[in-house]
Amino acid sequence: MKNTKKITTVKKKAWTEFSKYIRTRDTKPQWPEGRIGTCVTCKRPYEFKKLQAGHFIPGRMNSVLFNESIVFAQCYHCNVGLKSNPREYDKFMRTKYTEKEIQSFDKLPYIIKKYIYQDYIDIAQEYKKKTQALLDKENDLS
Numbered sequence: 001m002k003n004t005k006k007i008t009t010v011k012k013k014a015w016t017e018f019s020k021y022i023r024t025r026d027t028k029p030q031w032p033e034g035r036i037g038t039c040v041t042c043k044r045p046y047e048f049k050k051l052q053a054g055h056f057i058p059g060r061m062n063s064v065l066f067n068e069s070i071v072f073a074q075c076y077h078c079n080v081g082l083k084s085n086p087r088e089y090d091k092f093m094r095t096k097y098t099e100k101e102i103q104s105f106d107k108l109p110y111i112i113k114k115y116i117y118q119d120y121i122d123i124a125q126e127y128k129k130k131t132q133a134l135l136d137k138e139n140d141l142s
């Protein structure tokens, strides 16, 4: 029982870092507001903290949850209220990926991916690094 609790904690931490990375990738610093990004489905601008990392493919199985190719910044209304706003999400994905790539994403929910405790720690560390790399790159450009 104690172990189950622990894996939930590291999984949550992995998600927090992954979500931060997605929202950093999909926003740009704008003075003085801070980071601003466009919701991928309603195209409205939002502050970093008002954006969520929204999935193109529903379900939170591991093959889908931490897949950065199918996760983009979305507002709360589109992600939660409109349950990811699938029709608009589909249109966006088709501007970014080929039909063949979309078809491969559709198969993701059927792939069983088992993560152990250490995998979540690794994911958290990997995405923390990737977020920092994005921020470092921005600082080099300015």
Ligand SMILES: [Zn+2]
Pocket (backbone or CB within 6 Å): 039, 040, 041, 042, 043, 044, 074, 075, 076, 077, 078, 079
């Ligand atoms: Zn939206």
